[in-house]
Amino acid sequence: METIDKLAILADAAKYDASCASSGTTSRSSLGGRGVGSAEGSGICHAYAPDGRCISLLKILLTNFCIYECSYCINRNSSNVRRARFTTKEVVDLTLDFYKRNYIEGLFLSSGVIQSADYTMAQLVEVARSLRVDHDFRGYIHLKTIPDADGELLADAGKYADRLSINVELPTQTALHDLAPEKDHRTIKLSMARIRSRQEEQAEARRAARRITNARPKAAPVERFAPAGQSTQMIIGAEPSTDADILSTTADLYSSYRLKRVYFSAFSPIPDASAKLPARRTSLIREHRLYQSDWLIRFYGYRHDEITAGADDASAAGMLDLEVDPKLAWALRNRAYFPVNLNRDDRERLLRVPGLGVKSVNRILAMRRWQKVRLEDLVALKASVKKAMPFVICANHHPGLGDVSSARLRSRFAPPAAAQQSFDF
Known part of the structure; x- marks a missing residue:
């Protein structure tokens, strides 16, 4: 398969991941022979760097093959979708080519799970390592990590990526067990805890380095671990969890693991879906209200339980x-x-x-x-x-x-x- 065909498949497959804030636009295309460029499809999204800059990212999957059978996922093992897989070199070359043409300022890379969690995570890390070490890439890198992967692979990912994210998928363990039996909140949260622990270790190492600068004025600076922090994504409306459940999980993730963002993704029906899933997509207004509530928790001092308290009905x-x-x-x-x-x-x-x-x-x-x-x-x-x-x-x-x-x-x-x-x- 040609690289351009893979890009069309794997960029489109990445659009379901909301852990990268994207800007909206109207559909415009130059295929009719007039104008230059296209705003259709997927592939380049916009995110915000820690200093507030809006940056363009190449947003793709390494592959949409997957060994897992998550009922809500279009790329689940039994799904009848067109499949493709990049090599690590192809992702590196694409990123550099897009960057040199000034189309992007960084990379958002996720993947389905192939062979094993460790194998897939190693492939993702290799892309980031090659960009940073082999090509001295200074752009922004966001890696979607695999929660079942070995802790050392997560540590390696944090060396090269600006931000790491692990999808919590659904608000409760009961919902996750019902719709994604291969996944477990305990494993996901353990990986989040490992990332937080490594960030704290690196922060303490930097503080220690500053304390001894008089003795070693030319000491090499301590490298930062995932300096833009970690984020996660939650699908809403695929099962009966209330907004109170969702906000309770959100508040716990912020307080326990110091996440930078929790993203919400309104459920949308997929082909050949399980009978467990609703036949109608979740209201985008509900997704919007959850984002507003998330803002109140993070910046306005509201408790998660008071936001949904007091319904008359x-x-x-x-x-x-x-x-x-x-x-x-x-x-x-x-x-x-x-x-x-x-x-x-x-x-x-x-x-x-x-x-x-x-x-x-x-x-x-x-x-x-x-x-x-x-x-x-x-x-x-x-x-x-x-x-x-x-x-x-x-x-x-x-x-x-x-x-x-x-x-x-x-x-x-x-x-x-x-x-x-x-x-x-």
């Missing part, structure tokens, strides 16, 4: 409100917490106000050292004034506690039914 217990964002939903359920005084209250309370982001809150705190905060200042900060007004007091705005009911506020900010349905397909 028993059938919706443990599920996020799809009509309004989770921050506004919490505020509507906790009206006694408001109004928040923008000129007096602390940062923690300000972060609970709908419509105010972290940057806006930081600027408000800086501003009120010199002046009283007014509604006009929120407009200047590009905060969502309409959403914040019912929940705040400031110099020229004093809403009454009972001026607007929660039901009226909810109807004001909930999208029309047609807009809601456009996300649910």
